[in-house]
Amino acid sequence: MAGKKEEANIKAYSQNFTTMTPGPFAKKMRTCVIFQIIRFIIINLKMLVVVSKSH
């Protein structure tokens, strides 16, 4: 099978045909510990801003 396995769940003209799907790099970065430590800090800072605006 020559296709990319990340795209294998898409079925032509089904309900999921028009959405986006992540490639291997995007999926790898989701669990890349170093990258996620950076994201952890950034997400926490963003959440703190929203929390501070809400109290």
Added chain:
Amino acid sequence: MARLVVLGGGVSGHTAATFAAKWLGSAHEVVVVTPNAKWNWIPSNIWVGVGQMSKEEVTFDLAPVYAKAGITYKQAKALSLNPEGNATSNKPFVTVEFTAAGKEGTTENIEYDYIINATGPKLNFGATPGLGEGSNLGEHTVSVCTADHAVHASHELEKCIQKMKKGERQKFLIGTGHGMCTCQGAAFEYIFNIEHELNRAGVRDMADIKWISNESFLGDFGVGGLHMKTMGYAVSSKIFAESLFTERGVDWIIGAHVNKVESGKAHYELLDGTMGEEEFNFSMLIPPFAGVGLKAFDKAGEDITATVFAPNGFMKVDANYAAGAYENWKASDWPKTYQNPTYSNMFACGIAFAPPHPISKPMSSPNGTPINPTPPRTGMPSGIIGKAVAHSICDRILKGENAPLHEASMANMGAACVASAGKGLFNGTAAAMTIYPVVPDFEKYPGTGRDTDYTFGEIGLAGHWIKHILHHLFIWKAKLKAGWTLIPE
């Protein structure tokens, strides 16, 4: 000495009671009436439901915590309110029925100066034939609404996994069990945690997993969806949700009102009026919520329930209940102080307050069946509202009856939300999101209704770490351990 009675010990009621006890000190009394002996961090029930946490990890005994806080704790459920007192006394009171072992069924009238209704919802399983009876879960599906339900769900899931290991294909159906449900987020978390666990067990290829919900589009979540700023675009949550469902091989049915559940089969009606049925081996369908059925009586004993409560059983507060059609809705319809319009010493917070209308656009099938999410009032907004209401009451007790009330409108408040998509220290993921404001304000933010500088979301391991840390942080806070007041709601 004034007495504040708090009905309910969930996120909102517990927050209100503990802050009120701290601010009022021993000069005044705070009473909590809740039928439960244990506090439950409900967001982690998802992990109990897939066997990744125990019931003990998501619950703790309330009695020692309230003893430490100087709160009078009554393990009982509220039955009725007499906000004008009765024929023999002008003092308002609430009638409660004890649920604690040894005192079951005995009743007591508790007088109050101020009362907070934070009872949370009745889990209305009985609204869908076959889903359950009254507030009791039926035999055909499972639930993660309570810790005990989640333990049961975990056992049923394990049975399915064992069957798949023996080569028996299994169908999973997860979502909402009625056209007027809220809490799509919990079902969203559960379906992806199941998918994650099936992968972990090596049986994912033996499972067909399907989502069914009353949302008109995936990613509505009861808040009309949200737009998140990504790569320079404001992208709809529909795109993100459909992407995740596609990536994880999960099919979906949306705009569905589940109208009947049988053993291994759910019947539903869609927004276009067509009927369908879906077979399953394992199903978790969230029930609709209703008020807990509190009654209210005036001084003469006349029933004034319709004055105090909305038809769905939730308490009326300072909301605009006459907004009418969707086109007329405004952010200002949403309550700010949560004070009952008839009785100024009564407040409601969390799920117990009656919202003015849904957040998602109301829809119905050609048959007239309403199919749309009802508005969520859980999590962070629930805690913030509980704290604001406690602050208002404490000010009125300590500074006088004319002290200004504190405001916490969901139309002027954001929320941080972390939706687990699988548990694991290094392979777990969760969608970390913020939304500002919770109720869209299309006058202030034309187009999306929200400030996209403060509305974002992404999925990854960092989100899982945050959800796990929040689990410990909020249980620490609820147990009133050192520094608990520093942890925001």
